[in-house]
Amino acid sequence: MRDGSGEESNVAPSVHSYSSRPGSHRYKNAKKGLPFNLMLVGEPGLGRTTFLNTLCERQVAAPAELPSPEQAHIAEPMRFKHYAVDMEEDGMKIMLNIIDTPGFGNGTDNETCFNQIQEYIEAQYDEVLAEENRIKRNTKFKDTRVHAVLYFISPTGHSLREIDIELMKRLGARANVIPVIGRSDSLTPRELVLFKQRIMNDVAHYGIPVYNFPNPEDDDEDEETAEENAELRTMMPFATVGCEEVFNEDGRPVRVRTYPWGVVQVDNDEHSDFDRLRYVLLNSHIGDLRERTQNDLYELYRTEKLSTNAAAAAAVAAEAAQLRAVAA
Ligand SMILES: Nc1nc2c(ncn2[C@@H]2O[C@H](COP(=O)(O)OP(=O)(O)OP(=O)(O)O)[C@@H](O)[C@H]2O)c(=O)[nH]1
């Protein structure tokens, strides 16, 4: 861990950390480590902190301190909390930066939260834009552009709520938004299938631009990727489960949530999509998420920004010319 808050203690790694998987990434030579910036957004209590610790396989973030009963009704404003963690995944070093957004959707002022998140994402683009325009490059420049936003949906079994639709719609134009169902073990497998369908129907109906595992253009080389992406599209939104409990099964540590009626194994594909999602983020799609951020989302922002600036400059010049004409 670099400088995240909370005590560090190791918990069991993902089952797949024991063996390397095929279809890996293209960045094995990134010497210092590949930067990957991941934002977590979702209503309070959907398991973002637990997810973060489960993803990093260690306690990076301490659980939120609960307010005293007298203070419990006071909704805290949203803020950005940063965690920086060095990871190694399938032989590749990753400098993972996680931006958590505690206080989002606590019912006070969603519009302000939407604006704050959008402004945060755009501010990182502005930094890159300013750096590109600098005559002398800053060799220590850190690219803080958000490569993916995990949006946590509450496991209600209902349709998407207005806040979900609004937020994902607004951010989809600026970042790779990946919808996930938080605390998904509260739904039965059948409920989960129906809920996923309902959410994806809403995504299509409202035209929400989520990261949709795009088809690679040059098919020959990428037939395998096309198949993988088609499968991943059918899994959306990913059903996540997080835990910090480790159970010893035949001498092997297994990450579980234990209930009186049984256990949920976090890394078991039959129990949740957590392990698949982790693999997508830190391995198979880390390259695509970064490239799409650079080539599509940032480029679009840059073009918009430069043409807005050019239009503003033209308006100022026209006004000055008009004033000069009047004065003459
Ligand atoms: N059933 C279930 N409970 C979970 C899961 N992940 C976390 N929890 C529990 O849900 C509660 C909230 O988890 P957190 O990880 O603190 O959630 P959070 O989204 O960070 O919450 P805030 O920071 O308060 O917004 C805790 O009691 C967790 O133990 C999960 O996958 N399934």
Ligand SMILES: [Mg+2]
């Ligand atoms: Mg939290």
